[in-house]
Amino acid sequence: MSIAKNLLEIKSQLPNQVTLVAVSKTKPVADLMEAYNAGQRIFGENKIQEMTEKWEQMPKDIQWHMIGHVQTNKVKFMAEYVSLIHGVDSLKLLQEINKQALKNHRVIDCLLQIYIADEETKFGLDESELVELLSSAEFKALQNIRIVGLMGMATFTDNQSQIKAEFKHLKEIFDNTNKLETLNVKLETLSMGMSGDYKLAIECGSTMVRIGSSIFGNRNYN
Numbered sequence: 001m002s003i004a005k006n007l008l009e010i011k012s013q014l015p016n017q018v019t020l021v022a023v024s025k026t027k028p029v030a031d032l033m034e035a036y037n038a039g040q041r042i043f044g045e046n047k048i049q050e051m052t053e054k055w056e057q058m059p060k061d062i063q064w065h066m067i068g069h070v071q072t073n074k075v076k077f078m079a080e081y082v083s084l085i086h087g088v089d090s091l092k093l094l095q096e097i098n099k100q101a102l103k104n105h106r107v108i109d110c111l112l113q114i115y116i117a118d119e120e121t122k123f124g125l126d127e128s129e130l131v132e133l134l135s136s137a138e139f140k141a142l143q144n145i146r147i148v149g150l151m152g153m154a155t156f157t158d159n160q161s162q163i164k165a166e167f168k169h170l171k172e173i174f175d176n177t178n179k180l181e182t183l184n185v186k187l188e189t190l191s192m193g194m195s196g197d198y199k200l201a202i203e204c205g206s207t208m209v210r211i212g213s214s215i216f217g218n219r220n221y222n
């Protein structure tokens with residue numbers, strides 16, 4: 001199957017309100033261009049340097065999403081062009097994004113990453129940390145970032161009912177946060193679901209799926 005075929009096949013299955021992020025990490029520009037030529041304009045990368053190299057080489061109407069864990073000292077390399085940062089999980093990182101956004105005379109959209117998995121290795125906030133962050137005076141002072149939603153990753157398991165429970169938990173946190181009138185945030189984007197679990201994620205309320213291997217094929221990390 002070709003990349004274009006895979007892409008169009010997946011797109012035809014997505015409900016209208018669900019945005020597709022084509023996760024192109026480790027893949028060459030030629031592969032991304034195949035998706036681009038089939039109409040894809042949103043690409044997700046997990047390394048800032050790799051994303052920047054691709055941004056430099058590719059058409060400028062692409063929206064670049066940073067989906068990986070972000071190191072504070074690297075924010076400056078993407079601040080000029082990044083369209084959405086998915087994995088934000090601390091005030092310190094938000095403050096740096098704000099600073100770099102200000103330098104570039106722009107507002108950068110971010111998603112806060114919520115920890116929903118039953119694994120030690122995944123990053124993210126829990127619900128009380130989320131509310132604490134959004135309520136803090138330090139957060140409210142940040143004028144050059146906008147929190148537009150939440151992101152989460154389910155446990156890497158075949159257990160569908162566990163994955164479903166984790167996605168439902170994230171959707172519940174999303175809804176609870178929007179109901180808190182004191183917070184004054186409007187979350188619109190719920191980024192959850194990858195190649196293996198995006199259908200389940202959509203059932204549970206996802207509005208943005210991050211799909212890599214089902215479009216571009218398996219990744220080779222050598």
Ligand SMILES: *Cc1c(COP(=O)(O)O)cnc(C)c1O
Nearest residue numbers: 023046067194195210211212213
């Ligand atoms: C790699 C990655 C994806 C895509 O994974 P696939 O299983 O290839 O679809 C989605 N989200 C994040 C955060 C990733 O790092």
